[in-house]
Amino acid sequence: MSSDRYSQDVLASGPHPSVRRPTSRPVAAERGLVVEEVMSGWVGAVTRVEKSGGMHVVVLEDRAGRTRTFSLGPGFWVDGAPVTLTPPVTSTAPAAPTRTASGSRVVADARARVARGSRIWVEGRHDAELVEKVWGDDLRVEGVVVELLEGVDNLEEALVDFKPSKGRRVGVLVDHLVPGSKEQRITDEVLRRFPGGNVKVLGHPYVDVWQAVRPQRVGLDAWPVIDRGTEWKYGILQRLGWPAENQTDVALGWKKILGTVRSYADLEPSLLGRVEELIDFVTVTD
Incomplete structure (x- = not known):
C-alpha cells in the first residue's frame, strides 16, 4: 500500500518502528x-x-x-x-563587491542608518520592489524609507496627513507622468497646494514600471503596445506567452521580470535619473 511520506515527521521513525531514529x-x-x-x-x-x-x-x-x-x-x-x-567550503573567497546594484561605491561595514524624517513615495508594490532591488543598499546607508502611495490619486490626501516641512521632505515617483495626463494634472495641483520646496514629484513616461526594465531582459526588442480595453499587465503577459488569467499570474510574471534585473544597467535611463534625483532631494542637509 502507498502512504503519504510527509503526513508525519519523516525523521520520527524509519520503515520499522524498532529502528533507531536516523541522525542528520x-x-x-x-x-x-x-x-x-x-x-x-x-x-x-x-x-x-x-x-x-x-x-x-x-x-x-x-x-x-x-x-x-x-x-x-x-x-x-x-x-x-x-x-x-x-555553507560550501571554498578554497578562495570571492572578492567582495565594490559597487552596489545602483553603481554606487560600497561603504565598507556600513550599518543601516536610523530612518530620516523624509520619505520617498512610490505608487505601487512593484515600483517599491524594483527600487529596493537596485537602490536598497544605498537607501539603508542613507536612512531613507520607501513607502507605498497606492496610486497618485491618493497623493494630496497623503501629503495633508504627512505635513511636509523642513527635515520632513517627500519625494514622489509617479508612473506615466507625461504632459496632458491625469497624473500631470494631479501633480500640478499638489505642487500648488504644497509650496515651499519640501515636496518634489518626478515621474517616468511609462504606463507601468514594468516598462522601465529593458525589454531585452525578457527576450523582447521593445515592450509591445497593448490595445485599449485590455488591462496592460495582462496584455503584456499574453504577448510574452505567460499565464495571464488572474492576479496570481500577474504577481508571478512580475517576479520573473524582476528576477532578470541585476543592476542599474538593466533599467531605462529615464527611471534611473528620476530615482537618483529623489534620493538626493530627501537626503539634502538643510
Whole structure:
C-alpha cells in the first residue's frame, strides 16, 4: 500500500518502528548537489548559497528550471538520508563587491542608518520592489524609507496627513507622468497646494514600471503596445506567452521580470535619473 511520506515527521521513525531514529549529518551545499526539502517536497540542485536578511539561504533549481529559496540548515534529504546543509567550503573567497546594484561605491561595514524624517513615495508594490532591488543598499546607508502611495490619486490626501516641512521632505515617483495626463494634472495641483520646496514629484513616461526594465531582459526588442480595453499587465503577459488569467499570474510574471534585473544597467535611463534625483532631494542637509 502507498502512504503519504510527509503526513508525519519523516525523521520520527524509519520503515520499522524498532529502528533507531536516523541522525542528520552535515553536508556542504556544493553547487550541483541534488537535495529534497522535507516540508515542501521540493527536489532540486543547489545553484548557490547566499546571505539574505542576515541568514544563509540555499537556492534549489528543479528539472523544469524553476527555483526556490530555503533557509540553510536541517530539514533536507540527500540520497534518502536526512542532512543538515552547511555553507560550501571554498578554497578562495570571492572578492567582495565594490559597487552596489545602483553603481554606487560600497561603504565598507556600513550599518543601516536610523530612518530620516523624509520619505520617498512610490505608487505601487512593484515600483517599491524594483527600487529596493537596485537602490536598497544605498537607501539603508542613507536612512531613507520607501513607502507605498497606492496610486497618485491618493497623493494630496497623503501629503495633508504627512505635513511636509523642513527635515520632513517627500519625494514622489509617479508612473506615466507625461504632459496632458491625469497624473500631470494631479501633480500640478499638489505642487500648488504644497509650496515651499519640501515636496518634489518626478515621474517616468511609462504606463507601468514594468516598462522601465529593458525589454531585452525578457527576450523582447521593445515592450509591445497593448490595445485599449485590455488591462496592460495582462496584455503584456499574453504577448510574452505567460499565464495571464488572474492576479496570481500577474504577481508571478512580475517576479520573473524582476528576477532578470541585476543592476542599474538593466533599467531605462529615464527611471534611473528620476530615482537618483529623489534620493538626493530627501537626503539634502538643510
